[in-house]
Amino acid sequence: MVAAAVAMLVLTGGCGLVRPGGDDTGGSGGVAARPVATPEETFPIEAVPETSSASPSPSSASPKPSRTARSHATSSPTPTQDPNFFQEPACAEHEGTKVSKAKAKSALVAAAGKRYWPTSAPGIKISKDLVKSVAWHESGWQSNIVNCDGGRGLMQVMPDTEAFINQRFGQSYDVRDYRENAVLGANYLAWLTKALGDDHFDGDYDLSPSKCPSHGSRCLLNLVIAGYNAGRGAVDEAYAEKRLPNPEYVDSVRSLMESCYCDRY
Secondary structure, three states: OOOOOOOOHHHHOOOOOEOOOOOOOOOOOOOOOOOOOOEOOOOOOOOOOOEOOOOOOOOOOOOOOOOOOOOOOOOOOOOOOOOOOOOOOOOOEEOOOOOOHHHHHHHHHHHHOOOOOOOOOOOOOOOHHHHHHHHHHHHOOOOOEEOOOOOEOOOOEOHHHHHHHHHHOOOOOOOOOHHHHHHHHHHHHHHHHHHHHHHHOOOOOOOOHHHOOOOOOOOHHHHHHHHHHHOHHHHHHHHHOOOOOOHHHHHHHHHHHHOOHHHHO
């Protein structure tokens, strides 16, 4: 639902903040107008194609968030401040069937293995550790959770993000299907990688943790994680001020990438 010491999951997230953020001016507000993208190549629904050159670039097609902070109240930290501890917001609801953790993991790993920019940036790779950790932080891998701010499913995809990804990549993914929900979340991570890599790293899309040993540095991996929670506009604004917009969220996800309770499933 869109970045230090190990932070408590309930302090910074869990449930519902995948928000596209900022337009080409770095502002924030309502959802920017976007033309429907035409796929550059024809793929089955499991593969997400890059749009044609006539479609907006990541820099010019950035949707804006409807909100810039979580709407629900957070709980007090536990004594252990363990990022593996997921606690639902009191306002969360559940709709539909809750799939097993094994099925959730399979969907997340499959989503991480797709090529989201097959033509202009085929080197972009979203690791399964990143996708699994974001999803665990956001939902505890619950496929049927619906947060009070509108985030749905295991990666807590927001309605604006679902609409943007489907338009930008010419797809029709349904956030209520846990497998397609995972693809939407991973695709958004890939979009952030392309956009932020182009704008701040001269087209370098390397998300390797080895290139980003500090959880507090402004490396690409940390910016992409921050953007998933806070939105791209907030990341661009904070980058200009030499900071991360949500360092606790970034620290929690990075800590989960290093050691996650979810790895036992």
